[in-house]
Amino acid sequence: MTCWGQVICLLVRSDPDPQKRRFPFMNMDWAKKSPAALVGACLVLATLIFLFDLTTPRGVAGAAPYIALVLLGFWAPWWHFVYLLAGLASLFTVVDYYASADVGIPTWMVLFNRGLALLTVWLAAMFCSLIKKNEGKFRAAIDHASDGIVNFDPEGIIESFNQGAERIFGYAQGEIVGQSVGLLIPIAHNAVHEHLIANFPDRGIAGMINKVSLFQARHKNGKVFPIEVSVSPVRQGAHLSYIGILRDISERAEAEERIQILSRAIEQSPVSVVITDPQGIIEYVNAKFTETSGYAPVEVIGKNTNILKSLEAQPNQYQALWETISSGKEWRGTFQNVNKRGDPYWESAVVSPIRNAAGAITHYLSVKEDITERLATEKQLAHALKLEATGQLTSGIAHDFNNILTIISGNLQLLMDEDAIRENAELKEILADVLSAANDGAELVNRLLLLLRKSKPTASHVYVNRLLTNLRNLLARMLDKTIEVTVEVGKDVHTTFVDPYQLESAILNLAVNARDAMPAGGTLRIESSLKTVDAHTPTGNPVLRPGSYLAIKVSDTGAGMDAEVLSHVLEPFYTTKAEGKGTGLGLSMVHAFAKRSGGDVHIESSPGAGTAITLYLPESTPHGEEQKGRPAPDYLPTGNETILVVEDNPNVRRFAVRTLKNLGYQVVETDNSDAAVEVMTRGNPAIDLLFSDIVIPGKNNGFSLASWVKARDPNIRVLLTTGITPGLLDAQIDHDENFILLRKPYTLERLAFAVRERLNS
Structure with missing residues (x-):
């Protein structure tokens, strides 16, 4: 074989895939389709080489069939067949050397020429074997990849389908190759898929090439699941195809959804959540923290938690907290913090360390609940329990004291009925003073017990003038000496059907408000009168139905109120007093009592002119003996x-x-x-x-x-x-x-x- 024949062979071998080799003027696909024909052609060529070498000058006539034999070896799709052809050619070379006529060509030249051609065939066989091995390794790597690898043409027809894709989609390679990738797309997305495939070569690939995209895929059983897809083009000469690498992210999506649920739960938690690094630098706060502290996340993230620390907090408490959590233990307790406005508030907190996979502490988690109101309630409850215990003690003492007063007042009355006492005016006056003092003591005990009363309101016919007269002395003692108390009762004022204890409490509330409005002293005036409302009475404030009402007017000479304060004065918890000086419930409770009793409250006031509050209650008509009047004492x-x-x-x-x-x-x-x-x-x-x-x-x-x-x-x-x-x-x-x-x-x-x-x- 000549050198130009070797060059032609090397050019032919430029494509390492035996199945892809082509001469521009020859198509050897028949070799793959009919192996027997290829073997027969090789045997015919080998015979011709032998005959030509015997009958013609050495190396001249046998060159053409020898070149053909070598070329067949290059086109052979089976590497072991290439070795077979090379072996036959080697044998023929030796036989030709001894059988051919000597025409004067040096022997070494013939052997070198033929040997070089055989070397080329052997190298081609080795190269073919190496390619086959590499192809096997590559195919094994593709088949055993955990990700799915799908190769498809520009029309969306699947050309290859690895084992990873089989696991992901449930299709075997034999049943999916040659089918449209639309089988792997949910039915609901078919229209989008068809549009994408139709425009894929021109525009569709531009948005996906070398990018990871999220899609919904369909399993063979119809189940829809999320996948990640990365698509790359593959060109082999004029042939264009695409290779898609797919990953089932169902478990990851579920994990991400659980993380999102956990994140939303923390963000929407009814308690404050704070996450810090090991040095106490805030890295995360939830919405409840912002609501409680007043700080937005951007205002505290990156800062130390001591920005919330109250000046009244005990240093040893925080030291104990850090010692506990630094040792890996959980800390529970309460402490006082300060919000953005500077107001203190109490929190019940649980602080625990967060560890990584190696067990090292990476963060601290603090879950806190604002317990300011709860502590205030507990304090009120403790106070109420204390009052209840005091009330029970007082009730028992009052029972015994009432027995003593019964003995004193009763026996004094018996004594005053004696003839000797009736005839002694001075002694009778002394006993009357003692009896009056006993009655005053009974009244004081009764008022003390009223403070402990816990039963539901019980309405009865209350003589308003009598109640106001009895309250005069109590108010004179209760209020400052700088305040003058006057009570004026109307002649036509009789009874109203209300709870007497609530009526007395309402009047005392109004009197206390009047006292607070006159810190430098003044006059407290209480008046009673009868008011009649009919269909012709103008409506307004107060709002009263037609009928007769007893009007109890409590007025003072204090500072008065402006229109803004008047518009809110009946609202619960509204107060103009300093903190700790009032609850803002007094007037609202009086108003609620009046409304429950069928009446109303009217307020008149202006700055510098004092305040007058009138309580309207429906007039009642008592029945029985009380209406007729009791017999003479x-x-x-x-x-x-x-x-x-x-x-x-x-x-x-x-x-x-x-x-x-x-x-x-x-x-x-x-x-x-x-x-x-x-x-x-x-x-x-x-x-x-x-x-x-x-x-x-x-x-x-x-x-x-x-x-x-x-x-x-x-x-x-x-x-x-x-x-x-x-x-x-x-x-x-x-x-x-x-x-x-x-x-x-x-x-x-x-x-x-x-x-x-x-x-x-």
Whole structure:
């Protein structure tokens, strides 16, 4: 073989893929399709070489078939066949050397020429083998890649499909190659996909080339899932195709969604969340932190947490916090911080370290709750519990004190009825002063107990003028000496149907507000009058229905209020007083009481002219004996019925028994419920009225004893008495109309009338 033949062979071998080799004027695809024809052609050429070398000058006639044999080796698609051809050519070279005629050409030249051609064939065989091995490694790498690799032409027809793509989409390579990539696209996205494929060679690839894009893909079973796609063009001569690398990101998308949910949960958390680095530099705060502290995230991120530290905070507390969390432990506690406005607030916090995979602390997480209101509530509750405990103690003391007052006032009345006292004016005056002091003591005890009253409001017919007159002395003592208190009552003012305790509380609230408006002193004036509203009365402030109303006007000579303050003065918690001097609930509670009672409140005020507040309450008409008027105080009703008195205080019992006997009644007395039951069971004498204290020794208290008596004989009347807190027993009294209560301290007159009324009922 000549050198030009070798050059031609090398040019032919420029394409390393045996399946792609071409002469410009020859097409050897038949070699791949018919291996037997290729083998036959090689044998024919080898025979011709042998015959030509025998019959012609050496190396001349045999060159043409030898070149053809070599070229077939280059075109052969099987590397082992190339080796076979090279071996045959080597054999023929040796045989030719001994069989061919000598024409004067040096032997070494012939052997060198033929050997060089054989070397070229052997190198081509080795190169083909190496390519096959590399192709195998490349195919194995592609097939075993975790990502899917899909090769498709510009029309979207799939040309190759690796094992990673098989795992991702569920299709085998044999059933997907030759199909459209549209099979891998969700049906809902088909229109977009078809448009993309139609414009892919021109414009579609521009937006995706060498870029990672997110798409929705479709599994063989129809499931839609997210994937990442990177597309690159591949050119092999005039042939253009595209290779797509795909990654199933379902697990990552789910993890990202969980992270987003966690992020939203932290951001929308009802408690403050702060994340810092190990030095306490803030890296993250949530929305609740901003709401509580007033700082926007950009104002605190990058700064130390000590910007929130209160000057009143204890340094050792923060030192203990850092020592705890630096050691890897969780810290729990409360501390006081300062918001952006400089206002202090209390937080309950849990601070814990955040560790990385190696166990090292990288951040600190602080979860904090604003407990300012809760602490204030707890403080109020503690105060309320303290008041309740004080109230229970006071109630018990008041019960005993009422017994003492009952003894004093009752026996004083009995003593003043003695003839010797009636005839001694000076002594009678002294006893009257003592009795007046006892009554004042009873009034003070009653007002003290009113502060402890916890029952629901109980309306009754209240004589307004009488209530205002009784309040005058209390207000004179309660207010500063620099304030003059005057009370003027109208002649036509009678009763209103309200809770007397709430009415008194409303008037006291108005009086306290008036006092606060006159720090340098002034005049507090309380007046009562009757106001009639009909259809012709102009509507406005106050808003009242047609009818008669009792007007209670409380006015002062204080600083007054401007229009702005007047527009808000009835709003709950609105106050113009200094912090700690008022709650802003006084006037709103008075207004609410008036509205519940069917009335209203009217306020008149201007700067420098004082304030006048008028409370309007519907007039009522009391029924029964109260409407007619009680008998004159010097008349006491009498009787001859038998009364069982149950009272554990011997002095009170002695006064009650002496009074009832003086009124003509037959009296049986005991100091405990067990003895009372024995008297009732014996039936001799027959009892007409049970008069019992509620708190008594024995198996039964006054209520249970009265219930037992009524169950035994419904005709027996019951009158109960007590000196404990008004209101605590209201629910039990109201539950049974047979239970009538005479409160201690009671006077001779009140006892006489109460007993007679009960016996006559």
